[in-house]
Amino acid sequence: MEKNHSSGEWEKMKNEINELMIEGRDYAHQFGSASSQETREHLAKKILQSYHKSLTIMNYSGELDQVSQGGGSPKSDDSDQEPLVIKSSKKSMPRWSSKVRIAPGAGVDRTLDDGFSWRKYGQKDILGAKFPRGYYRCTYRKSQGCEATKQVQRSDENQMLLEISYRGIHSCSQAANVGTTMPIQNLEPNQTQEHGNLDMVKESVDNYNHQAHLHHNLHYPLSSTPNLENNNAYMLQMRDQNIEYFGSTSFSSDLGTSINYNFPASGSASHSASNSPSTVPLESPFESYDPNHPYGGFGGFYS
DNA sequence: ACGATTTGACCCGC
DNA sequence: GCGGGTCAAATCGT
Numbered sequence: 001m002e003k004n005h006s007s008g009e010w011e012k013m014k015n016e017i018n019e020l021m022i023e024g025r026d027y028a029h030q031f032g033s034a035s036s037q038e039t040r041e042h043l044a045k046k047i048l049q050s051y052h053k054s055l056t057i058m059n060y061s062g063e064l065d066q067v068s069q070g071g072g073s074p075k076s077d078d079s080d081q082e083p084l085v086i087k088s089s090k091k092s093m094p095r096w097s098s099k100v101r102i103a104p105g106a107g108v109d110r111t112l113d114d115g116f117s118w119r120k121y122g123q124k125d126i127l128g129a130k131f132p133r134g135y136y137r138c139t140y141r142k143s144q145g146c147e148a149t150k151q152v153q154r155s156d157e158n159q160m161l162l163e164i165s166y167r168g169i170h171s172c173s174q175a176a177n178v179g180t181t182m183p184i185q186n187l188e189p190n191q192t193q194e195h196g197n198l199d200m201v202k203e204s205v206d207n208y209n210h211q212a213h214l215h216h217n218l219h220y221p222l223s224s225t226p227n228l229e230n231n232n233a234y235m236l237q238m239r240d241q242n243i244e245y246f247g248s249t250s251f252s253s254d255l256g257t258s259i260n261y262n263f264p265a266s267g268s269a270s271h272s273a274s275n276s277p278s279t280v281p282l283e284s285p286f287e288s289y290d291p292n293h294p295y296g297g298f299g300g301f302y303s
Numbered sequence: 304a305c306g307a308t309t310t311g312a313c314c315c316g317c
Numbered sequence: 318g319c320g321g322g323t324c325a326a327a328t329c330g331t
Contacts, residue, residue: 121325
């Protein structure tokens with residue numbers, strides 16, 4: 001039995017992530033007792049930064065699996081190699097989840113979307129769960145081969161709580177837009193829509209190291225990094241007015257490791273990045289709470 | 304007419 | 318065999 005890629009490398013990542021998360025937690029603590037607006041802002045940045053970095057690493061590791069192992073399916077085929085299909089096995093995809101709460105007062109008809117357009121492709125009753133789980137994938141899966149997917153499930157007890165788990169990395173052009181539209185409009189020339197994630201991941205990691213020291217007073221530290229962070233759903237959610245970021249995000253890799261974090265976050269970001277750049281407030285997968293429409297979102301398929 | 308959603312069937316890993 | 322995830326035909330909405 002061997003793991004996907006050098007476990008030493010993974011160990012390193014794991015440690016790094018761990019540190020980052022602890023760091024984030026500390027900031028979150030401070031955030032709670034921070035009095036001045038400035039301090040809070042600063043701390044918020046820090047917190048996001050920690051998460052961002054962690055995710056970047058997670059994503060990076062996910063890609064690593066795919067590339068170096070040409071599929072990353074740990075077992076079942078040891079001598080069987082699919083021709084150059086980087087058909088990322090789901091297992092090796094980066095994955096994280098977060099809880100989102102629908103603000104009671106806010107109109108439920110507002111859109112909560114994480115900036116991407118999703119298409120629902122399935123719904124399933126989950127054992128022990130009161131509500132069904134919705135399965136979504138990126139609208140551009142077919143056209144652009146974007147593999148990102150997510151699952152949305154309403155919490156048993158608290159109907160105002162949604163648990164969303166994301167998988168895979170957005171490689172669609174939308175990824176470039178989301179990441180930049182929302183935080184701040186300072187695109188860099190390198191943000192072409194053509195970049196594949198494999199490159200982006202690495203670049204991102206590198207960039208991050210530079211930019212971590214460079215962000216000035218951008219609204220969000222993440223703004224400067226390309227594509228990748230679009231997967232940072234947690235922050236995308238924070239920006240929404242109707243949904244409060246609930247303060248719990250967990251990342252997990254395939255290697256049986258998972259890290260959970262809870263913190264008292266009060267997302268207060270404002271801007272407006274929705275899937276449709278201009279008009280139609282496309283319903284979000286999360287909030288259709290009609291008896292008829294458990295979730296909005298997308299549904300779709302693939303040959 | 305076309306794209307999105309619904310929903311039962313199918314597939315696959317445990 | 319069971320449960321979770323995906324497919325794809327039918328249906329719905331625009």
